[in-house]
Structures are given as structure tokens and as C-alpha cells.
Amino acid sequence: MQANERLSSAMQESGLTQAELADAVNARLICDGHEGTVSDRTIRNWLTGKTRWPHPRQREALQAVFGCEAEELGFSRPARCPSPVSEPESSVRRRYFLTATTSAVVTPFVGALPQVGSSDVIRLRSGLDALTALDASRGGHEALERAALAGAAEALDLQKRAASQRLRQRLFSVAANYTASAAWSAVDARQSDRAHSHLNRALYLAGMGKDPVAELRVWNSHAMLAVHRGEYSQAVDAGQAAQATAVTRRDPLFASLAHARTAVGHSMVGDRRGALRSLGHAEEAMVKSATDESRPSWVAFYGPAELLAITAIVRDDIGDAVGAEAASHRALAAIPQQFRRNRALATLQLALTQLHQRDIDQACSTAAHVFALMEGSPLPGRMRSFLGDFHRDLITLAPDSGTALEWEDRYRSEWSQAR
Incomplete structure (x- = not known):
């Protein structure tokens, strides 16, 4: 069994430890809609030569991180495994992903950059849906947070090269939602300082993207974070800020969510009357909401069932x-x-x-x-x-x-x- 010196050299050149490379590969897997299954042991097997040809998904993610083919990283294609016929992913995107996920210094790509269009927005939004599904199943964790931040960084990089103001705003909106996903992952993992930083950044990006739905999403998470930190009056303030976003005036479901968050804040500060009043507003708005309206995947958790769960919290607190x-x-x-x-x-x-x-x-x-x-x-x-x-x-x-x-x-x- 021969050690993989090429992979080891690539890691040293990029300044990556085994754990950091595992995180970077997992982040890429998650962004592509797969589960992050790479561990330190996986990386050791690659380095020692125990694994000579990684699993296809892991191999593609590894190639995306380093911006080169697996053979260039010291891996050997089995004789029975045919050569790929599809064009490899743009080296620009691969090298950018490495920068976004690890903050490693890489040589900038020289030459013409590909055109940015609506297809990039659609692709990035599909990555958001994958992260939302992972969060719903497993909850917040570091790999999810890293993947979300990588998605935000890619959206902001593409925004710099967008041809129109409309497209730039859409990419700012996507970046805001990726950053909000990272923030929520940190909230769920009880990493409050990181969550607070991400939320402030997401609020700025939502403003740049003129996206009131993203703004409400950020204030919703701010309200939850304030409760976790014992800052109950700030939880009320964040809930009321969510109520003030433009989207609550056109979609009762978002209005209901904002009132429900405010109810939790009121219950925590001991304002029984305010808590029940906000719950009542949340219930009234829920009745008016349409179930067939198209909404972002992150809000799929909220509906009559979740409002009942929040009602249980509020009533127990009072x-x-x-x-x-x-x-x-x-x-x-x-x-x-x-x-x-x-x-x-x-x-x-x-x-x-x-x-x-x-x-x-x-x-x-x-x-x-x-x-x-x-x-x-x-x-x-x-x-x-x-x-x-x-x-x-x-x-x-x-x-x-x-x-x-x-x-x-x-x-x-x-x-x-x-x-």
C-alpha cells in the first residue's frame, strides 16, 4: 500500500488539515444535494493509499475542492472504470469553492470568465432547498453552516459579474438566504455569537436584494436567538420587526409567523395579556393564509401544526x-x-x-x-x-x-x- 503523496502535497499547498478537507468536501456534497459523509478517517484512507479510487460523489466533490481531476491528486482509476465523457466543472467554480469553504489562498484564474445568468440563480436556489431538507432531518451542525456560507460567497462572487441590476438583486437575495441558513444552523447548534454575526450580515444582504421575505426570515431567527440568550425584550422587538416587513401585508402566513414569535417573547417577559393577544393575531392570520401559495422551502416548517407547538410553549410559560x-x-x-x-x-x-x-x-x-x-x-x-x-x-x-x-x-x- 503506497501513500498518496500528491494529495498530501495538494493539502499542504492549500493549507488544509484532514479535518478541514473533510469539512470542505462535505460542504460541497451538501450544496450538491447529498449527505456529507466524509470523515477524518475517509481522508486518512485517501492519504495512506488504502482507498485508491474514492466513491463517485466524494470524488466529484474532492475534484471540485481542488479544481483538478482525481488522477492529478494521486488516485488511480480502476481498469474496469471508464473515463468520463462529460466536460469537467469549470475550474473557476472549483477554485472559488475552495476559497469560500477553507479561506485558503489559491492562484487566481486568468482568462475570460463565464457569463452569469438566471440559470446560476436557479442552481443556487436548488442548493438552498437541499440545505433546508438536511436541517429538517438532522438539525443545525457545522458542515451545514459551512456549506451555507460557501453558497453565499459564490452568490456574491457571481453578483459582481451580473449583467443587470435585476440579476444582481436576485443574487444578493440568494446570498441573504444562504447566510440566513448558516445563521439558523448556528442558532440550532447553540453557537449564539456566530449566529448573531451571520444574522446581521444576512439582514444587510436582504436589504441589498430588496427581499422582504428574507428580511422576515432573519428577524424570525433573531427572535429565537434572543430567547435562547435570555434577552426576552429583544425577542419581542425582533418579532415586531418581523411584523413590520412588507411581506406580512400580502401573505397572512408570514404575518402569522411574526405574531407567533412575538407571542413567545411576550410570554418570556411575563406579559400574559400581550402573549395571548399575539397568539390570537397569529391564529387569525393562519386562517386567512392560502395553502397552495408558492413560498420558499425554509418556511415549509410553519403551518397550523407549528403554530400549535408554539402555542404550547407560550401557554406553558404563562x-x-x-x-x-x-x-x-x-x-x-x-x-x-x-x-x-x-x-x-x-x-x-x-x-x-x-x-x-x-x-x-x-x-x-x-x-x-x-x-x-x-x-x-x-x-x-x-x-x-x-x-x-x-x-x-x-x-x-x-x-x-x-x-x-x-x-x-x-x-x-x-x-x-x-x-
């Missing part, structure tokens, strides 16, 4: 645990199966409402379902934090309960496995 439990049951009956992370969070909220009614055994049983729902995937930071809230309330309300002690043992075990 002391109505019975009403919160009823809303949680209705939410779980309606949340689509593909939103696995959202179902797990709604299940955990149900457990909290049961716990706050002193139904210890049922609450522990319900909370245990979270681990089954997320089996096979690491728990996002936001969910781990939520489990911490449940655990703290559990030991406060029932410190000597046998059921609570048993759940604590399992909680600690599952927590360590989920990290």
Missing part, C-alpha cells in the same frame, strides 16, 4: 400547563413526519407540560421518546439545552422520585452518546 399539554398533543398529531427535529422538540415540550402538572412518570416516559425520534443523528445543541431544562425541572420538582432517578441515569447516558 402558567397554563393544561392548555399547553392539549396544544402539544394536537401539534404532534399534525407535524409532518419528515420534520423529525421539530417532532422531537414538540415531544419534549409535551413532557415539560406534563412535568409542570406533577405527572412525573408520564413526563419521563414522554421525554424518553425524544431519543428514539432522533436515533441515528447527534442531538442539535438547542435540543440538548432543552433536555437540560427538562432535567433541571425534574430534579427540582421530584428529587427523590424513583422514576426521576431512573430517567436521570438514562438521560446522562443518552446525552454522552448524542454529543
Whole structure:
């Protein structure tokens, strides 16, 4: 078995560690609509020569990162494997992707640059849909965040060469949404400082793109981040900023989402009347919303089921645990199966409402379902934090309960496995 010196040299020249190369390849895979499956071990197998010809998808992503063919990186095509007949991807895009995902210094491409058009916007938007689907299943994580930032950087690079103001605005809008995706991934992973930075950048890009939907998306995430950071009055402010965006006047669904976020903020600051008033506005707007209207994929999570899940949070916060439990049951009956992370969070909220009614055994049983729902995937930071809230309330309300002690043992075990 002979070591792959060419790949090692390419990594050294680009300043990439094994972990950074794995992240860069995974980011490319995710942008192309595939799962990021490359690990440090994968890279070691490539370097030691144990893997002489990578899997096709991984090989294409690796070629895109370095901007050259696999053979130039020291890999050997099996005799039975035919040579490719399609044109390789533009070296401009490959080298740019390397810069965007790793911040490595590469030699600039000299020569005529390809024309930027609507097809570039369509391609980049399809990458957004792939990231949204990955988030719905697994939740926020670093590879998703990196991929989103790479997409934003590519959109901004293309914007510089766009032929018309209209096309430049569309690319700014795409960049805003990729940056918002990165921000949301950081929010879900409980990386609040990075999330805050990304959100501020996304808000600027949304303004440059004159995109009120992206603006609302950013304020929605700002409201959630403020709650996570304990900045409850800022959560109210962000929810009200979302209400003020132009899109809420023409699409009741977005208006409903903005009012629902504001309701959470009001409940956190102890404003029961304000929370219920905002919930009422959210419900009224939901009734008026059209289900067949075309909307961006990121908002697919929000509908009657998610509003019920938010209602459960608000009612639990204002002391109505019975009403919160009823809303949680209705939410779980309606949340689509593909939103696995959202179902797990709604299940955990149900457990909290049961716990706050002193139904210890049922609450522990319900909370245990979270681990089954997320089996096979690491728990996002936001969910781990939520489990911490449940655990703290559990030991406060029932410190000597046998059921609570048993759940604590399992909680600690599952927590360590989920990290």
C-alpha cells in the first residue's frame, strides 16, 4: 500500500488539515444535494493509499475542492472504470469553492470568465432547498453552516459579474438566504455569537436584494436567538420587526409567523395579556393564509401544526400547563413526519407540560421518546439545552422520585452518546 503523496502535497499547498478537507468536501456534497459523509478517517484512507479510487460523489466533490481531476491528486482509476465523457466543472467554480469553504489562498484564474445568468440563480436556489431538507432531518451542525456560507460567497462572487441590476438583486437575495441558513444552523447548534454575526450580515444582504421575505426570515431567527440568550425584550422587538416587513401585508402566513414569535417573547417577559393577544393575531392570520401559495422551502416548517407547538410553549410559560399539554398533543398529531427535529422538540415540550402538572412518570416516559425520534443523528445543541431544562425541572420538582432517578441515569447516558 503506497501513500498518496500528491494529495498530501495538494493539502499542504492549500493549507488544509484532514479535518478541514473533510469539512470542505462535505460542504460541497451538501450544496450538491447529498449527505456529507466524509470523515477524518475517509481522508486518512485517501492519504495512506488504502482507498485508491474514492466513491463517485466524494470524488466529484474532492475534484471540485481542488479544481483538478482525481488522477492529478494521486488516485488511480480502476481498469474496469471508464473515463468520463462529460466536460469537467469549470475550474473557476472549483477554485472559488475552495476559497469560500477553507479561506485558503489559491492562484487566481486568468482568462475570460463565464457569463452569469438566471440559470446560476436557479442552481443556487436548488442548493438552498437541499440545505433546508438536511436541517429538517438532522438539525443545525457545522458542515451545514459551512456549506451555507460557501453558497453565499459564490452568490456574491457571481453578483459582481451580473449583467443587470435585476440579476444582481436576485443574487444578493440568494446570498441573504444562504447566510440566513448558516445563521439558523448556528442558532440550532447553540453557537449564539456566530449566529448573531451571520444574522446581521444576512439582514444587510436582504436589504441589498430588496427581499422582504428574507428580511422576515432573519428577524424570525433573531427572535429565537434572543430567547435562547435570555434577552426576552429583544425577542419581542425582533418579532415586531418581523411584523413590520412588507411581506406580512400580502401573505397572512408570514404575518402569522411574526405574531407567533412575538407571542413567545411576550410570554418570556411575563406579559400574559400581550402573549395571548399575539397568539390570537397569529391564529387569525393562519386562517386567512392560502395553502397552495408558492413560498420558499425554509418556511415549509410553519403551518397550523407549528403554530400549535408554539402555542404550547407560550401557554406553558404563562402558567397554563393544561392548555399547553392539549396544544402539544394536537401539534404532534399534525407535524409532518419528515420534520423529525421539530417532532422531537414538540415531544419534549409535551413532557415539560406534563412535568409542570406533577405527572412525573408520564413526563419521563414522554421525554424518553425524544431519543428514539432522533436515533441515528447527534442531538442539535438547542435540543440538548432543552433536555437540560427538562432535567433541571425534574430534579427540582421530584428529587427523590424513583422514576426521576431512573430517567436521570438514562438521560446522562443518552446525552454522552448524542454529543
